Amino acid sequence: MVRSGTSLEEKRAVFVVDDDQAVLHALKFALELEGYSVSIFHNATEILAAPGLPERGCLVVDYRLPDRNGLEVLADLRARGIKTPAVLMTSEPNEGLAQRAAAADVAIIEKPLLTNTLNQAIDAVFERTHR
Numbered sequence: 001m002v003r004s005g006t007s008l009e010e011k012r013a014v015f016v017v018d019d020d021q022a023v024l025h026a027l028k029f030a031l032e033l034e035g036y037s038v039s040i041f042h043n044a045t046e047i048l049a050a051p052g053l054p055e056r057g058c059l060v061v062d063y064r065l066p067d068r069n070g071l072e073v074l075a076d077l078r079a080r081g082i083k084t085p086a087v088l089m090t091s092e093p094n095e096g097l098a099q100r101a102a103a104a105d106v107a108i109i110e111k112p113l114l115t116n117t118l119n120q121a122i123d124a125v126f127e128r129t130h131r
Contacts, residue, residue: 013057014122015084017041017073019066027060027118034119044073053082058125060118062111063090063097071100078104085125087118 014036018024021042028038041047044067047059059077061070068076070088077084088101091111101108107124109117 012126013037013039013054014060015039015041015047015053015057016060017044017047017065017070018062018089019043019064020062023062031119031122036122044068044076047073048076053077053084055083057084058122059084059086060122061086061088063088063092071097071104071106074104074106085129087121087125089118 012035014031016024016027016031016038018027018040019042024040024042028040031038039050041050044065047053047061059074061073063070065073070090074086074088085105087107087109089109089111090097093108093110098108107121109121
């Protein structure tokens with residue numbers, strides 16, 4: 001059920017940040033097939049400069065970006081008042097990163113993205129935050 005004043009498209013908005021063009025476009029394609037409205041960003045600078053990111057939706061951010069790491073990007077967004085829930089992608093998960101992500105209330109999924117892991121993580125964000 002969509003709340004008054006909130007479009008279904010806004011509720012299903014996903015914002016993906018990854019510097020790997022192939023990964024970025026593959027994720028956009030796959031997520032759009034699942035019914036999400038997907039916006040892509042090639043690096044931290046692009047998403048931090050994006051005007052008007054909505055509170056609703058889900059950020060999917062790669063941990064290793066050329067201009068800063070994914071947790072730093074999320075911290076910068078939070079400092080600007082953007083509280084959009086997030087999923088962090090990483091190919092090298094470790095205990096320290098898991099603890100920092102948990103403290104920031106960010107789910108981690110491991111690359112390569114095999115099976116339906118990313119969709120499940122995004123769906124969990126929407127279930128938890130967009131009722």
